[in-house]
Amino acid sequence: MRFLRSSSCCSPLAAAFFFFFLVAVIGSTSSNLQQATKYNAMFSFGDSVAETGNICVVSSSSSNSTELEALTCTHPPYGTTNFGRPSCRWSDGRVVVDFIAQSLGLPLLPPSKSKGKDFRRGANMAITGATAMNFSFYQSLGIEDPVWNHGSLYMQIQWFTELIPSLCGTKQNCKEFLAKSLFLFGGFGGNDYNIQLLELGLTPEQTMKNTPIIVNATVNGIERLIALGAVHIVVPSILPTEHHNSMLREQVQILQRKYKSTRVMYADYYSQVYKMVQQPQKFGFSNPFEACCGAGGGKYNFDVAARCGMPGATTACRDPSARLSWDGVHPTEAVNKMIADAWLNGPYCNPPILS
Numbered sequence: 566m567r568f569l570r571s572s573s574c575c576s577p578l579a580a581a582f583f584f585f586f587l588v589a590v591i592g593s594t595s596s597n598l599q600q601a602t603k604y605n606a607m608f609s610f611g612d613s614v615a616e617t618g619n620i621c622v623v624s625s626s627s628s629n630s631t632e633l634e635a636l637t638c639t640h641p642p643y644g645t646t647n648f649g650r651p652s653c654r655w656s657d658g659r660v661v662v663d664f665i666a667q668s669l670g671l672p673l674l675p676p677s678k679s680k681g682k683d684f685r686r687g688a689n690m691a692i693t694g695a696t697a698m699n700f701s702f703y704q705s706l707g708i709e710d711p712v713w714n715h716g717s718l719y720m721q722i723q724w725f726t727e728l729i730p731s732l733c734g735t736k737q738n739c740k741e742f743l744a745k746s747l748f749l750f751g752g753f754g755g756n757d758y759n760i761q762l763l764e765l766g767l768t769p770e771q772t773m774k775n776t777p778i779i780v781n782a783t784v785n786g787i788e789r790l791i792a793l794g795a796v797h798i799v800v801p802s803i804l805p806t807e808h809h810n811s812m813l814r815e816q817v818q819i820l821q822r823k824y825k826s827t828r829v830m831y832a833d834y835y836s837q838v839y840k841m842v843q844q845p846q847k848f849g850f851s852n853p854f855e856a857c858c859g860a861g862g863g864k865y866n867f868d869v870a871a872r873c874g875m876p877g878a879t880t881a882c883r884d885p886s887a888r889l890s891w892d893g894v895h896p897t898e899a900v901n902k903m904i905a906d907a908w909l910n911g912p913y914c915n916p917p918i919l920s
């Protein structure tokens with residue numbers, strides 16, 4: 566997902582749309598020591614939900630010095646719960662990929678774009694604004710907004726392919742190394758729907774016509790990872806589109822049957838968050854709709870012109886762990902922790918990562 570700029574966000578329909586985007590926990594990520602050594606590395610791909618720094622690396626190297634500054638995730642109170650400072654994550658602390666890395670006994674994944682880092686225990690290709698479709702697809706529809714142009718699914722796999730020689734050297738070594746790595750692929754597609762609904766102004770029915778090609782792009786990406794040697798691949802669903810997710814789930818099942826010696830896991834992000842929204846108290850959340858950070862006020866505490874990290878929106882709510890939504894678009898660390906736990910141990914990952 567992106568940091569929102571579009572003014573169309575403030576229509577009631579868009580607000581309802583974002584309500585699903587915003588919510589996303591508190592359980593404990595149980596560490597299973599027997600499993601902790603199962604994976605020797607982890608590689609992640611995705612959008613702002615999985616961002617751990619690539620957008621900031623890219624923006625700092627841009628000739629436009631205001632680009633980094635304009636990223637609200639580089640301002641307090643991002644990072645207030647964990648890290649104690651903004652860490653180029655769209656949360657008050659860790660994101661799902663961080664919790665999974667920690668549970669597996671791996672270091673937090675460095676952003677793949679950072680220079681001079683050792684990626685042999687993992688790298689995160691995820692970048693804010695990422696889409697399943699290539700940017701050229703949106704350019705052909707008249708989109709110029711550069712935020713979508715930092716790294717599509719296809720580009721992220723390219724980045725990973727370029728890293729491989731430095732990770733494992735010879736072909737035989739790489740085969741063994743990649744077979745013992747965990748891949749988190751996505752979710753992809755959230756921004757593809759954001760662009761179509763909010764920038765192109767398409768109706769939900771019109772965007773649904775594009776779901777097959779968006780899901781297909783994801784499936785093609787998974788197959789490319791398998792061709793590179795990936796064996797354990799987690800494929801998360803996305804918010805808030807049931808139509809997309811049911812198609813994705815079906816395709817994942819097809820891949821599971823097609824590639825018998827790989828383990829493609831379907832992580833049901835959507836169903837878990839949906840449950841939290843329906844029964845917030847059960848999960849320790851006071852209010853499923855109101856963003857913890859932002860100066861929008863009202864029911865959602867969301868206003869595109871007064872987003873978290875902007876002047877006037879630099880303090881968080883008193884207890885971020887009692888909220889689902891951190892900034893109106895992305896979940897709190899508490900939510901991320903619950904999601905990671907449910908992917909590692911079930912029930913929202915089929916099969917669970919640690920099974």
Ligand SMILES: *[C@@H]1O[C@H](CO)[C@@H](O)[C@H](O)[C@H]1NC(C)=O
Pocket residue numbers: 629630631632635
């Ligand atoms: C620099 O980046 C900022 C924030 O993205 C943008 O508003 C501005 O137009 C850019 N300036 C130039 C010269 O590209």
Ligand SMILES: *[C@@H]1O[C@H](CO)[C@@H](O)[C@H](O)[C@H]1NC(C)=O
Pocket residue numbers: 777778781785
């Ligand atoms: C899905 O991708 C495959 C492989 O690239 C292609 O042959 C097929 O036509 C695509 N289907 C759709 C609906 O885009």
Ligand SMILES: *[C@@H]1O[C@H](CO)[C@@H](O)[C@H](O)[C@H]1NC(C)=O
Pocket residue numbers: 697698699702719782
């Ligand atoms: C993206 O572009 C690459 C290179 O041109 C192409 O091979 C790939 O099929 C494209 N992906 C999609 C989803 O259109």
